[in-house]
Amino acid sequence: MSQNIAxxxxxxxxxxxxxxxxxxxxxxxxxxxxxxSRIEFxxxxxxxxxxxxxxxxxxxxxxxxxxxxxxxxSGGILALAEVVAIGLEAVSASFxxxxxxxxxxSYNATKNVSEFxxxxxxxxxxxxxxxxxxxxxxxxxxxxxxxxYSMGDRHIFVSFFLSKSSWGRSTIIxxxxxxxxxxxxxxxxxxxxxxxxxxxxxxxxxxxxQNNFINAWQSRETGRTITxxxxxxxxxxxxxxxxxxxxxxx
Numbered sequence: 001m002s003q004n005i006a007x008x009x010x011x012x013x014x015x016x017x018x019x020x021x022x023x024x025x026x027x028x029x030x031x032x033x034x035x036x037s038r039i040e041f042x043x044x045x046x047x048x049x050x051x052x053x054x055x056x057x058x059x060x061x062x063x064x065x066x067x068x069x070x071x072x073x074s075g076g077i078l079a080l081a082e083v084v085a086i087g088l089e090a091v092s093a094s095f096x097x098x099x100x101x102x103x104x105x106s107y108n109a110t111k112n113v114s115e116f117x118x119x120x121x122x123x124x125x126x127x128x129x130x131x132x133x134x135x136x137x138x139x140x141x142x143x144x145x146x147x148x149y150s151m152g153d154r155h156i157f158v159s160f161f162l163s164k165s166s167w168g169r170s171t172i173i174x175x176x177x178x179x180x181x182x183x184x185x186x187x188x189x190x191x192x193x194x195x196x197x198x199x200x201x202x203x204x205x206x207x208x209x210q211n212n213f214i215n216a217w218q219s220r221e222t223g224r225t226i227t228x229x230x231x232x233x234x235x236x237x238x239x240x241x242x243x244x245x246x247x248x249x250x
Contacts, residue, residue, distance in 0.1 A: 009215075009218075010210070010211035010212075010214035010215055010218075011211065013214070018207070018210050018211075018214065021038070021214055021217075022037070022038055022039050022203065022210060022213055022214065023037050023038075023039055024037055038213070038217050039200060039203060039213070042090075042091060042094065042196060042199075042200060043196075043197075043200060046087045046090055046091060046196065047087070047193055047196055047197075049083060049087070050080075050083050050084060050087055050189055050192065050193065051193070053079055053080050053083045053189075054080055054083075054186060054189040054190075057079070057080050057162065057185070057186065058186060061162055077160050077161060077162055077185055078140050078144065078160070080162075080185040080186065080188075080189055081136050081140055081160050081183070081185045081188060082136065082140050082141050083189075084136065084185075084188055084189055084192045085133070085136035085137045085140065085141055086141075087192060087196070088113050088116065088117075088133065088136075088137075088192065089109050089112070089113065089137065091116065091196055091199065092109070092112035092113045092115070092116035093109070093112055093216050094212065094213050094216045094217065095112070095115070095116045095119075095199060095209065095212060095213075096111075096112045096115060096116070096212055096216070097211065097212030097213070097214075097215035097216050098112060098215075098216070099216050099219045099220055101219035101220060101222070102215060102216075102218075102219035109133075109137070110130055110133055110134070113129060113133045113137075114129040114130055114133065116195070116199075117129035117132065117133075117195075120194075120195035120196075120198055120199055121191055121195055122191065125191070128181065131149060131156065131158065131181070132158075132181075132183070134147060135147050135158040135183075139158070140160070146158040146159060146160060153177060154177045154178060154179075155177075155178045155179070156178070156179045156180075156181065157178065157179070157180050157181070158181045158183065159180070159181070159182050159183065160182075160183045160184075160185050160188075161182060161183070161184060161185065162184065162185055162186055163184050163186070168184050168187075169184060169187065170182060170183045170184045170187050170188065
């Protein structure tokens with residue numbers, strides 16, 4: 001019996017099999033998550049989700065006076081940067097081929113992101129990829145606040161803001177012994193978008209990137225099922241009991 005393409009290692013695949021795995025419609029998950037190829041997932045879901053948030057934020061910024069209620073929206077500063085952080089972790093894992101599922105205890109999202117940023121972000125970001133990532137992933141997502149860093153009596157402060165004007169560029173400013181990194185979340189989203197688009201183009205012609213992509217996706221698709229975990233088993237049983245009486249509206 002011939003081996004399923006999805007079960008082969010990247011190095012064991014022929015060029016045709018590698019192409020099918022990456023660029024053909026993915027039906028390996030059960031049930032399929034989305035009706036797109038694995039590479040299209042990055043464009044349609046990762047970038048598509050980011051664009052939805054970014055475009056909504058831009059619309060709100062341009063039409064803030066049209067919202068008569070008094071609900072605070074804060075311009076989506078955190079939401080946009082957080083979506084970029086989520087996307088960065090997913091895309092950089094595909095880029096490096098190293099995921100939580102195939103790296104054991106040595107998984108290092110920071111290293112993945114740093115390597116991706118250095119290859120695909122503008123040169124001005126290459127000096128601080130770890131600080132950028134840590135401020136978003138471990139700062140904004142975990143605590144709602146960006147972090148600040150110190151080295152002796154020197155400090156680095158990171159802030160996120162929104163602006164579409166020409167003076168609203170992301171900027172690093174030195175004041176006395178301290179550095180202030182101001183990140184325009186809209187500009188960061190645009191930088192991320194261009195980086196991912198370029199990465200996708202590179203995958204088409206680079207076998208090394210293709211192998212990394214396959215390694216990452218195979219580990220994700222085989223590592224999605226959590227088996228016999230006590231906290232989830234208890235809820236599993238509760239849901240089954242509830243659904244025995246019919247569909248449950250959430």
